[in-house]
Amino acid sequence: MQEIFSLYGWKVDSYAPIQQGLINSTYSIQTNKGAYILQCINHSVFKNPSAIDDNINAISSYLQINYPSYLFTHLVPRLNGNTLVQWEGGYYRAFHKIEGYALSVLDNENQVKQAAMQFSGFTSILKNFEASQLKDSLPDFHNLNLRYHQFSEAIIKGNAQRIAETKEAISFLAAHKKYVDIYSAFIHHAEVKKRVTHHDTKISNVLFQKNNGIEKAICVIDLDTVMAGYFISDVGDMCRTCLCKVSEEEKDLNKVVVDAAKWKALEKGYLHFMQDELSSFERDHFFYGGQFMIYMQALRFLTDHLNNDIYYGAKYEGQNLVRTLNQIRLLEQYNKLN
Numbered sequence: 606m607q608e609i610f611s612l613y614g615w616k617v618d619s620y621a622p623i624q625q626g627l628i629n630s631t632y633s634i635q636t637n638k639g640a641y642i643l644q645c646i647n648h649s650v651f652k653n654p655s656a657i658d659d660n661i662n663a664i665s666s667y668l669q670i671n672y673p674s675y676l677f678t679h680l681v682p683r684l685n686g687n688t689l690v691q692w693e694g695g696y697y698r699a700f701h702k703i704e705g706y707a708l709s710v711l712d713n714e715n716q717v718k719q720a721a722m723q724f725s726g727f728t729s730i731l732k733n734f735e736a737s738q739l740k741d742s743l744p745d746f747h748n749l750n751l752r753y754h755q756f757s758e759a760i761i762k763g764n765a766q767r768i769a770e771t772k773e774a775i776s777f778l779a780a781h782k783k784y785v786d787i788y789s790a791f792i793h794h795a796e797v798k799k800r801v802t803h804h805d806t807k808i809s810n811v812l813f814q815k816n817n818g819i820e821k822a823i824c825v826i827d828l829d830t831v832m833a834g835y836f837i838s839d840v841g842d843m844c845r846t847c848l849c850k851v852s853e854e855e856k857d858l859n860k861v862v863v864d865a866a867k868w869k870a871l872e873k874g875y876l877h878f879m880q881d882e883l884s885s886f887e888r889d890h891f892f893y894g895g896q897f898m899i900y901m902q903a904l905r906f907l908t909d910h911l912n913n914d915i916y917y918g919a920k921y922e923g924q925n926l927v928r929t930l931n932q933i934r935l936l937e938q939y940n941k942l943n
Contacts (some may be wrong), residue, residue, distance in 0.1 A: 612683045613681065620635070640701075650743075651829060653740070656741070679701065718846075722877050723924045752905055760775055787890075796887060808908075898939070
C-alpha cells in the first residue's frame with residue numbers, strides 16, 4: 606500500500622478498512638494532507654474500471670464549473686494528474702473524506718424523504734449534462750428484458766432438482782411477466798427520457814450529518830454505476846430498500862412489511878426536485894418503479910439459485926431462494942399500497 610500512497614504524495618499516519626461496502630475494498634486514510642477514502646475497484650464485477658473513472662471525472666468537471674458548491678465525491682488526482690491507479694493487478698482511486706455517516710435502516714419518514722431528495726437532486730442538477738457521453742460501467746445492468754430472458758433459460762437449463770423444488774416461485778414470476786411488457790413499452794415511449802441516473806440508490810449510499818440534533822442527508826456516494834438510464838431505476842431501488850425494515854436476507858416473511866408513510870415520504874422527497882423534470886407519462890409510472898425493481902431482483906435471485914449460485918454466491922444452501930421468496934413477498938406487500 607505504501608507504493609500507492611507515494612503516488613499521491615501522502616505521508617500516511619494511519620489507515621483502516623471500512624467494512625460497509627459489499628463490492629469494493631475501501632480504506633479510511635489519515636495523511637499529512639488530510640483525510641481520504643482509498644478504494645480498490647472490484648475488477649471481477651466492473652470489467653472496465655477506466656469507464657467509471659471517466660464518468661466520475663466528466664460529472665466532476667461539469668459540477669465544478671456550473672455548481673461548485675454542490676457536495677460531490679470528486680476524485681483526488683495523483684502527482685501525475687491521473688485519478689486511477691493500477692497496482693498489482695488492482696485498480697484504485699481516492700476521494701476526499703466527507704464527514705458523515707451512512708444508515709443501513711431508515712427509521713423514520715424524514716430520513717426517507719431526505720435520502721430521496723439527495724438522489725433526485727443529483728439527477729436534477731445534472732439535467733443539462735449530456736447523459737449520452739457517460740460510458741456503461743455495467744452494460745444492461747437494469748435491462749428487465751435481459752433478466753427475464755436469463756430467467757427463462759435457467760428454468761430450462763438450470764439445476765433440475767432446484768427447478769422442481771421452486772415451481773411455485775417460478776410460476777409466480779412467470780405469471781407476472783406483465784412487468785416486463787410494461788418495461789418494454791416504457792423505454793420506447795416518446796415521453797421517456799434517459800438521464801444521469803445513479804442506479805444503486807440503496808439507503809447506505811447517502812451520507813447523513815446531525816447538527817444541533819437535526820439529522821440531514823448531505824450527499825450521495827458510490828458512483829460506480831452512474832450511467833445514462835431511466836428514473837424508474839433510482840425510484841425502484843429506493844422502494845426496494847427504504848420501505849421495509851428488513852433486507853432481502855430475512856427468512857421470516859412475516860417481517861417483510863411495507864411502510865405506507867415511508868412510501869409517501871419517498872414520493873414527496875423524489876418529486877421535490879424531479880416533479881417538473883418528469884413527463885406526465887413518466888409520473889404515471891412512478892409507482893411502477895418499485896414493481897420494476899423488486900420484480901427484477903426476485904428474477905435475478907431465482908435465476909442465480911437455479912444456476913447454482915454462480916453470480917451472487919451463497920453462504921448457505923438455498924440463500925438465493927430465501928432472497929427470492931423475500932422479494933416476492935415484498936412485491937406483494939408493495940402492491941397493497943396502490
